[in-house]
Amino acid sequence: MKHILRNTAFAALATLAAAGASAAGNHAGGHGHDADEAIGKPGVAAKATRTVHVDMTDSMRFAPADIRVKQGETVRFVVKNSGQLKHELVLGTEKELKEHYEAMKKNPEMEHDDPNMVTLAAGKSGEIVWQFTKAGKVDFACLQPGHYDAGMKGAVNVSKTAAAR
Ligand SMILES: [Cu+2]
Numbered sequence: 001m002k003h004i005l006r007n008t009a010f011a012a013l014a015t016l017a018a019a020g021a022s023a024a025g026n027h028a029g030g031h032g033h034d035a036d037e038a039i040g041k042p043g044v045a046a047k048a049t050r051t052v053h054v055d056m057t058d059s060m061r062f063a064p065a066d067i068r069v070k071q072g073e074t075v076r077f078v079v080k081n082s083g084q085l086k087h088e089l090v091l092g093t094e095k096e097l098k099e100h101y102e103a104m105k106k107n108p109e110m111e112h113d114d115p116n117m118v119t120l121a122a123g124k125s126g127e128i129v130w131q132f133t134k135a136g137k138v139d140f141a142c143l144q145p146g147h148y149d150a151g152m153k154g155a156v157n158v159s160k161t162a163a164a165r
Contacts (some may be wrong), residue, residue: 022153041074041139042115042131043130044074047075048074048129052067058084060147072161077118078125081120084122088143090141091136091138139155140153140154
């Protein structure tokens, strides 16, 4: 329930943020849900075929920033914040990440907690379990104000498998 409320709050903020630029809006085509599917879906931990460790630092970098997976694979990301600042890893399309980032800049206190992201205080670790259902590129970024601009981003390259074709 909490999760849904937060989502709704974010959607409202994102809409407000977008309103200035394009009053015509994004709602006509109902693109919101397509975008979610474009990057895959929340995974089931028991089905994870791989664990990928990702380190986040105050030099505004993810290590590794380039991750390769196979289509259909469920990956358990174990994310560690090795810095002194708050960092996060958010999976999304580049467009979604940019929109979300702009909304966060306007509302730095905004809290969010979705299956496609993990926000971590200094020294903390957390997990994302995600299934990559479509071949292509899934971006990820830290959306804390200033971090994305500083280059705190990366990509998951999802390769097509014979089985999934
Ligand atoms: Cu960061």
